[in-house]
Amino acid sequence: MPLEITATDEGYRLEGELDMATVDGLSELLRAAAKGDDPIVLDFSGVLFMDSSGLRVLLEGARSDDCGPVVIKDPSDQVRRLLEISIPDGVPGLRVRSTPIPPAPAA
Numbered sequence: 679m680p681l682e683i684t685a686t687d688e689g690y691r692l693e694g695e696l697d698m699a700t701v702d703g704l705s706e707l708l709r710a711a712a713k714g715d716d717p718i719v720l721d722f723s724g725v726l727f728m729d730s731s732g733l734r735v736l737l738e739g740a741r742s743d744d745c746g747p748v749v750i751k752d753p754s755d756q757v758r759r760l761l762e763i764s765i766p767d768g769v770p771g772l773r774v775r776s777t778p779i780p781p782a783p784a785a
Contacts, residue, residue: 679726683707689719689749696725696732696757704732708739708748715746717773723752728760740771749773 681700682693690711696704704720711718718739725732740748753761753774761774768774 681725686721689717689721689751691721691724693724694726696728698729698731701731701735705735705738708735708742708745711745717746717749719749719751721751722754722757725754725757728757730764733760733764736772737765737769740769742771747771747773749775751775752777 679695681696681703683703684691684693690707692704694700708718722728736748736750739745748771750757750761750773753776758774765772
């Protein structure tokens, strides 16, 4: 499954699978966006699968001195689990953010 990257008002939305075959798109995006101190916000709600190749590129972007932090917004359950297992204490420059789900209206 290909990886689609779309610019949004807040950053970029990724959809599909982030693996060895598709990671070059994210790598290019992070290099191009690495200008300044502003966070690079990546909406991962549409990323259904990520392997160690995707994790490596995220960590390289987060550790870069050329840009602000990398923010992973609303990761899918699979991506969240990979991050929890691989980097349980997090790493500097990489943030994970979830959008709160509003409570259901009372009946």
